[in-house]
Amino acid sequence: MKKVLSLALACTMLVSVLAGCGGGASSASSGAAASGAASSAAASGAEGGVFKIGGIGPTTGSAAVYGLATKQGAEIAIEEINALGGVQFEMNYQDDQAEGEKGVSAYNTLKDWGMQILYGCTTSGSCAAVAAESYNDRIFQLTPSASSTDVTSGRDNVFQVCFTDPNQGTTAAQYIVDNALGTKVAVIYNNADPYSTGIYTAFAAKASEIGLEIVSTTTFPSDTTTDFSVQLTDAKSAGADLVFLPIYYTPASLILAQAKSMGYAPNFFGCDGMDGILTLEGFDTSLAEGLMLMTPFNAADEGSKDFVTKYAAAYGEEPNQFAADGYDCIYAIYAAIEKAGLTPDMDAQTICEKMIETFTASDFSVDGLTGSGMTWSTAGEVSKQPVGVKVTDGVYVNM
Amino acid sequence: MLQKKKFSDYSRSCIVTYAIVIAAFIIISVLKTMGMLSSLLSGLLVPVCAYIVAAIALNLTVGIMGELSLGHAGFMSVGCFSGVLVAQSLADVIPFAPVRLVVAMVIGALLAGVMGIIIGVPALRLKGDYLAIVTLAFGEIIKNLMQCVYVGKDVNGLHFGMKDQMALGMDAATGKMLINGPMGTVSVTKISTFTSGFVLILITLFLVFNFMNSRTGRAVMALRDNRIAAESVGIHSTKVKLIAFLFSAMLAGAAGALYGLNYSSIGPVKFDYNTSILILVFVVLGGIGNMRGSIIAAAILTVLPEMLREFSDYRMLAYAILLIVMMLANNSKFKKNFMEKRNLKQLERKEAAARKEATEHGNA
Structure with missing residues (x-):
């Protein structure tokens, strides 16, 4: 009985220590962004507040590489935007293990947190389940890499930054x-x-x-x-x-x-x-x-140098297309917010309608790492030019 | 008279289980209408119900029949995809959603039952762990098969194919995919509700409790405890075991239909080996053969990982530690002593009551 009690207590302690670690780690990684937000929020004064962006993607499980890449790409973009002053972002990234059930739970967690704009999901399967929820709740959703047409079909609030699967096949x-x-x-x-x-x-x-x-x-x-x-x-x-x-x-x-x-x-x-x-x-x-x-993305390109350096400094690896898509997503959201003149005190539904209007407007286009002059159709699909590259001497060379 | 006494104990335990489920439903419903339930929890209600039914179904195989099944997610998969297909195709014929859901669950259960028979007939004739091996393979086969199934619907009706979407040759204007290979079910109209999940749990409990108390149920338990003795009194082992397994598969199929109709899209990968093991964990943690335990374990273990989201990256670690702690607590001397004392007290009380009754009878 004593043994059990001591074991239980030891485990509780371990868990609480780990909890401390977990909290510490996440606040450390978002530390820069948070402090940036605090200082510039004070500077912008009248505007005040931050846009709450909810992120969903696999950070554990077999698809974690892709989820982490989109998360880290977005974090770089948020850091840059917050440093500019003006519109401020705060991201809460939840794990979905690339699974629909967990994705919907992650979505509901973010909804409880007060998310205004949804950035995700990374994988098509989870995204299709989550998109149905965001459509019902009228929350604007922009996915970096869920490329199936099942994600966007019939839902006016869901947009993609990546090419759709059929689009890639025909191209x-x-x-x-x-x-x-x-x-x-x-x-x-x-x-x-x-x-x-x-x-x-x-x-x-x-x-x-x-x-x-x-x-x-x-x-x-x-x-x-x-x-x-x-x-x-x-x-x-x-x-x-x-x-x-x-x-x-x-x-x-x-x-x-x-x-x-x-x-x-x-x-x-x-x-x-x-x-x-x-x-x-x-x-x-x-x-x-x-x-x-x-x-759509070539890390050796002149235009992506700045991003590649920052990414390598922060995470110690070269970013791939997933990270670049994530980076572009946040900048597309930023551009749309600027254009529509949205403020953080608006509710998610108002933001959603305004964002849809802006994204589908004919004069709205975004220049990003994964393509210049990206525009969106009402179906939510992006239109940008794919780049063919060939590996020569261990690097990509544009064909 | 002893027999009668035992029965009433059994019914009392059943009534407590029903009461727990009903009380939980009422409390959660009240909280929900008052808006005190977070979106996270209200989103988890239906999957929890589905997992509870699946856990009870598996407990029938593991606890009552004493055979191991490692492929119950496979039965859920069959129930899920057939149920969704039925519900989606009948959308115009039966506009009333609850009826459509019932039809979907019944069809899902029937098809899962057919699969149960196909597997059970050869595997249950044998002694040993064959059922575990066969069900393990079944789960994988179903997963791989479902990844190749394409079903679409257009003006001409349903199109079915195993190759790809184009091979269906659907009418381009009205064609709509219902099951799209590895993507699974797509654009499902969600018709599962917490109430329907609750009713399914009640029906499941009613069926399982009565089955356990029936002639066949007692025969199955006798086979579990001593096969030779049971067969010597004329119990047809394959037949009664097959009935129990069929029952278990059908309930898992109904749970699958409930689950599938709660999500707009579910891929076949969801019902893989991990999900089978997850359901087995519910059963083992709740206590093998203990239906009430399965219900509680399924509810806690589904909600717990979501509650641990605050731990971010250490979430799964914390979950694993909690699981181990629960297992240890379940097997601890402390709990055993407690249970023994309680049983002893109950026994004493019963004896006292019996003695009292006997003296009263004697007086009369």
């Missing part, structure tokens, strides 16, 4: 034909992932329309798959000279390595999920030599 097919990158195409995609499946579906439709021949279509069931020999052998025996990989960079890195070891050297072509492959830990970048991908 990729068109790009391959226009630049004569290959005549016989093999596709390897993850049929358990809405992103991958969405791109493939549109790619295949466009390919048959413009006469691009797909000779091999193979799938794999999860991003933790490690053996791709069946898929690669199929592509090789079908004589494909270009392999289209609408997948994330982790499985793609294995595909590249295994293709090399079996002596198969077609052109590889990826989408924005491929971005990040060069900074993948333990990946031999020489394998990616000649890899082509369509990404």
Whole structure:
């Protein structure tokens, strides 16, 4: 009995210590932003208050890399905006483990916190569930990377900063034909992932329309798959000279390595999920030599230098497309708030209607890291120019 | 007479469980109408109800039948997707949402029951851990199968395919996807309510308690305690076990339909191995064979991780520590002593009552 009591007490202590740590960590990371907010809030005086932005994305679980990237990208943007004075932001970022149920709980937590604008979610699955809630509550939602059309369809309050999946698929097919990158195409995609499946579906439709021949279509069931020999052998025996990989960079890195070891050297072509492959830990970048991908963001670009330096200083890694999308999201929200003349004392519903009006206005456009002159349609889809890049000597070179 | 006494004890325990559930419902409803419930908690009400039903269903297999099932999320998945499909397709035929929800749950339960039979017939004929292995595989198979299912609806009716969205060949203008492969259910009209979840829990409890007390239920428990002895008195082991497992699968299917109709979009990945284990954790923590414990454990363990959001990154760590503490407390000497003393007191009271009754009878 004594033992149990002492154990219970020890655990309580441990938990409380951890709680202290947790609180400390989060306040430290938001410390700069908070102090900036405090000082400039005092400076702007009359305006007063901050816009409460709720963020949702996976910070734990298998998709945490993407969630953390969007979170950190947004944090950089918020820090910059708060330092300018004027409109002030405060972000509360909640974990959804890339799951609908947890996403809705995270959304409700943020609603209790008093969120005025929703920034998220990172993944399509969770975003589709959350978007239904934000639509009912009339809270403006801007997602950095949930690219499925199921997220925006039928909901006027949800906007995307990334390309939609179908958009990427059709653009990729068109790009391959226009630049004569290959005549016989093999596709390897993850049929358990809405992103991958969405791109493939549109790619295949466009390919048959413009006469691009797909000779091999193979799938794999999860991003933790490690053996791709069946898929690669199929592509090789079908004589494909270009392999289209609408997948994330982790499985793609294995595909590249295994293709090399079996002596198969077609052109590889990826989408924005491929971005990040060069900074993948333990990946031999020489394998990616000649890899082509369509990404809205190139860290080597002149315009993104400032962001890349700041990001590397804060988090010790090179930002990828997810971080850049997050950064652009916050700046798009900022631009819309400035344009519509919103103030933090307005309620979420008023802000939502004004934001929708501003985002769909014909004269509203945002220049960001992931594209200049981004405009939005009433369907919530962004319109911006994709950039094709090719990996040469371990860096992206615009094609 | 002893038999009669035992019955009333059993019913009393059941009544307490019903009372707890009803009291919780009333308190939460009052809080909700008074606006004192946070959005977080009111958003969790329906999933908690679904998890409670799933936990009771699994407890029927684990606690009453004594077999391990590691794929109950698979049955929930079947119930969820078939239920959502039915509810979405019947939207024009049955405009009244509660009726549509009931139809969806019944269809979900029936299909999950069919799956239960398919799995149960071969696995339950065997002794040992075969059911655990087969259900584990079943959960994975269902998850992978559902990732390939595409169902759409247009003016011509339903289109079903296993390849991709284009292969459905839907009418472009009126076509609408109902189940979209890895994305799962999309644009679902949410019709699950807390009240419907509460009613489902009550129905589940009523069915399970009466089943446990029925001829078949007692046969299942006899098989669990001593298979050879039970078979020697003529109990058909496969048959009664199959009935219990079918029951368990159907309830999980109904829970799945309730769950699926609470979210605008649910992917097949939700019902993976982790969810099966989560339900098993509810059952184990609440006490194997203890329905009331399952209810409380499911409610606490669903709400707890959300309440721990303040710990930010240390949330899952804190959750794990709390789980371990609860497990230790459950098995501690302190609790055992307490339970023993309580049982002893109850026994004494009963004996005193019996003695009193006996003397009264004697006097008469």
